Every structure is written in C-alpha cells, then in structure tokens.
Amino acid sequence: MSVSIGTPFSSKSTKVLLCGSGELGKEVVVELQRYGVEVIAVDAYANAPAMQVADRARVLSMLDGEALRKVILEEQPDWVVPEVEAIATEALVELEESGAVAVIPNARATRLTMNREGIRRLAAEELGLKTSPFRFASDRDEFDEAVREIGMPCVVKPIMSSSGKGQSTIRAPEEVKQAWEYAQLGGRAGQGKVIVEGFVDFDYEITQLTVRHSQGTSFCEPIGHLQVDGDYRESWQPHPMSGRALAEARTYAKSITDALGGRGVFGVELFVKGDEVLFSEVSPRPHDTGMVTMISQDLSQFALHARAILDLPVPAIRQFGPSASSVVLVRGESNSPSFGNLGVALNRPDTQLRLFGKPEVSGQRRMGVALARGGSLEEARHRANQVVADLEVSL
C-alpha cells in the first residue's frame, strides 16, 4: 500500500469535501487536518460547528442536487464525505459513476441509508438479518392497515428522518391519528412515507462501531446508550454482553457493512434480548453515541474514519476501560448561548468537555458533550453526568 498526502492549498493538496457540518463532522475535520488534508465544510447555515475548524465553508442546501454538483465540480475534492443523511444522494451517485469524485463509503450506501426503507429491505429481505416486524405506509389508510397488522405497541417513524424526529410509539387506538400527524410533520422531505415497526422489548441496545479499511474490517467494543424520545442522551463503553450476543452482533455488523461496501466507519445499531440480536439501522459514518470514543479509545471513531478515508492502516484499536458520554442539551431561544462554571465542571480527573459552538438554539438542541472514564461504567456515567450538571448555561 502506498498512500501519499499532499500539501494543503498547493496543486498537490489532498482534499475532502464534507457534506454536513455538525459536531461529528467537526471532529472528522480535526482528525483529517492532523494529516494536512484540506477540508471544505458544507452545510445549509453559516458558522456550523465543522465550518469553524475547516479550511473553507460553503453554505448551500445539500438537498439541492444542482447546487451540490456545482460545488463538488468547483472544489474537485479527492473524497466527498457525507456527515448527514439529508443529501441529494442521486447527484453523488451520478458524479461517482462518471468518475468525477469518490464518496465515502460510496454513493450507493449513502443513498440506501438515507431512507429507512432502503436499508431495512436490504437487511431483512436480502441479507436475512432479524429485525422488528415492519410495514411501510404512504397514506392514512395504509397506515391504519399497517398498525393493525403489526399490532400495538408499535413504533412509527418517517422513512426520511433521524434522531427521533417525527417518531412516536402507539400504545392505544386513540394514539393512531396523532402518531400519523406527528410523523408527517417530522419527516425531512415534508409529508411522506412512514415505517411502522413492532415495539421491541429489548434488554439493551448497542452501537457496534465497525471500520472498513484497506486491511479489512475492525470492530470497536460495543457501546451501550440511553435514548429519550428517539434521541441519544448518554452512551458508555464497553457495554457488557454475553459472548454469544457479541459474536452475533459482529456477524450482523459484518454482513450489513460488507453489503454496503466502501471504506469508513459505520455505526450499526442493534437491539439485544438475551443472546438474540435484532438489526435496527446503520449509519455509514461515525455515530453520535460513538462520541464516547473520544475518551475511551486511543483512536476515536473520528480518527478511525480519517484513517479509513485516507486508506491508512488501522492496527488493533486500544480501549481504555469503562467510559461514558453525556450530552449537553440546551432548551430555550438564543443566538449567543454561553457556558459557565467551567472551573468547577472540569475540575475532576478523567473528564473532558466538547462544546460544539453551534450558533443558535431554538427549542432544544445538543450543544456539547461531557466525557469521562471511571473504575466502573456507573462511575464513568456519574462523572460525565456531573460535568453536565455543573455547567451553567446562559441564553
């Protein structure tokens, strides 16, 4: 293997165009820049977190295929690295087919995972992975039928959404109408199709971070997490699992990531009950629950993603023991939030804080993450939560 990286801003620069500039992208940019990669960060609004550390920023709607194509052709990156799902993936497919650009992990995987239907059908119908029972519905009649077939309780999600937006659980017949209306509001592309899934009474859920790189596939230790309203609040690593469940989780992760192909980090979300594993979904990029790896591993998921993108080796991943992350969730309205009491919040060993620098809060927004190690998972979680509790937020 012979990889070389050029000098930024020269004719030999190695360039990455990042589609989406949130907190995960920000860390990917930092890791790429450690190797002297020139990074252009794209998002729909100015001063997004990754833009604050990238070499250049371009503001455009990434759902606008023409605008996305134009910026890629102008910038001529070596790789396009999607950081979010809401992208005009057809434009990426065309550009990759024409040889104009390479997409991480590849354009097809980006297109398939943008839509819950594509990935669910691949996993359940083509690969034969166990999942919750599911139906799709495009209108209210189909929805009522799907809820009847799946039964209650069931979970409703727009097929084009992430982080719990538009997601709800139906436990009684009178909740059906509200669940439909909520899903219609929460879908990315406005009104649209939903998935109705049987509610899985799992013992726990994990993210199996999986890295496809030039030498093969590597796995991180399983990450346990706590979700509220479909959105992640805390994660920890390594989540204890039986040998059988862990082996099954890795078989599932290998199967779905091999089917998607390409290079990079994938976050494979799995539900576990006893030794049984169910596939839930997969991100073809670092995962929000994987932020814990910034303190728990020698190479975080972001460092691993950078290595995989650049075709660099990924030797054994070292895990440092019980570790946790806890999100800093801010509620209210502000375009200049500030964070105080840091002298207290950060005055404990084995803790760290990332503030994302998001320029605005309206409603509820994830603005940072606290990280901690401990002698046990309980201690690590307690320490991370304590950092968050000590922060004083001013709007």
Ligand code: AMP
């Ligand atoms: P998702 O956006 O599909 O990752 O869903 C967000 C979270 O909602 C998951 O991490 C689970 O905690 C919960 N969830 C999603 N689908 C189901 C299901 N079928 N049964 C039980 N909980 C679910």
